[in-house]
Amino acid sequence: MxxxxxxxxxxxxxxxxxxxxxxxxxxxxxxxAYPKAAFEAKDSATALSSALGSGSYEHSDGIKIKAPDIAENGSVVPVTISTALADVESITLLSESNASPLVASFKLDGSQAYVSTRIKMGKTGNVVAVVKSAGKLFANKKEVKVTIGGCGG
Amino acid sequence: MAKSIKLRAKSKKGIVTVKALMNHPMETGLRKDKKTGKLIAAHHIQQVTAKADDKTVLDAVWGGAISKNPYLSFKYSGGKGGSITLFWADNKGKSDSVMGKVK
The missing domain is CATH 1.20.5 (Single alpha-helices involved in coiled-coils or other helix-helix interfaces)
Structure with missing residues (x-):
């Protein structure tokens, strides 16, 4: 620091x-217990480890990210995450190219593994969805091209 | 405060889909005021909690990277006629909640 x-x-x-x-x-x-440090972290690994306790994850194609290939307006990028993985405890959303990559973390309790929201993206980059399933972390990513940034300015 | 949340919950085949729209500026704290050149203070929702019949189904923490006037949709198992409550709190200590019926 x-x-x-x-x-x-x-x-x-x-x-x-x-x-x-x-x-x-x-x-x-x-x-x-708002994880302020996690939201202020400047890279995905730090953000993840302070939000979820671990920065390492396995790649999984079982996580579906629905987001546009090209987002005209980076301040409103619709993102939908769903997964077929069992025992999903939480879904964490990151935008790798943002100044602070952590976007949101959803703790699911008995609900379906599905979250849909709209996020801001500063520039072109990967949207990463990290799913905590049965104590392990799985992730998938999707690149979104941004023509007009939604952060700063 | 006027109601800042629009909430709709529908049950289909035992799965309730909730769609919510919240009214909030969601300032990241990184944006500059074009006239003064000063940073606009961060003002965004930090916590969102959803309860279905008093059981928490979703507990989320948000950063400033969620879009202005946030949209949130999620699903849980449940039938018609139940209640769903959505609550948010922001970094300035404001909060709001709304209760709806599952249709």
């Missing part, structure tokens, strides 16, 4: 502390 990120993260932490003490946030909302 360099000096800049250290400063940034300590600032953010104190901001949260102030908000809590000011009663702006109820403990219920804070407790959700």
């Amino acid at each position: 360099n000096r800049r990120t250290l400063l940034k993260s300590s600032l953010a932490a104190s901001a949260v502390a102030v908000a809590v003490s000011a009663g702006l946030m109820t403990p219920v909302q804070v407790l959700a």
Whole structure:
């Protein structure tokens, strides 16, 4: 960690502390153990290991990613993940080319292994879906070409 | 706050498909204000929880890379007539929830 990120993260932490003490946030909302570090990680491996506890995964064709080959507008890229794998515990979505690759993590509890949402992509890159199934991580990826970026600007 | 969630849940052959649209700016904190050149502060949904008849079926954490006015769809096993509750909370401490019936 360099000096800049250290400063940034300590600032953010104190901001949260102030908000809590000011009663702006109820403990219920804070407790959700939001993996802030994972969302701020700059590469997929770091993001994955801090979100799921492990950065390594096996490739699996059993995970289906439905996303456009070419996204005209990177700020709205529809992505649908479904899988035939059994005992799916969570689905984590990453966009490798984003400044912070982690997009979202869905913990599934008794629900079907299906999630559909819309994500932002900064530029052309892989959309990676990591599925935690029976304690193991499986992943598949799909490249999406982005003509207009949706991050920064 | 006005209702920020549109929710629709339909059951077909024992599987409920939920589709939800939330109203939220979803600022990443990386975007710049074109007039002032300053960064717009991050403001995005961090947590989304869905409960079907008081049982949590989906618990998600989101980053700023989910699109503005997020759309979310998921499925779970369940029949008609049940209830589904969707809740979100953002990084500024705001939250909202909505309850719907499975049709």
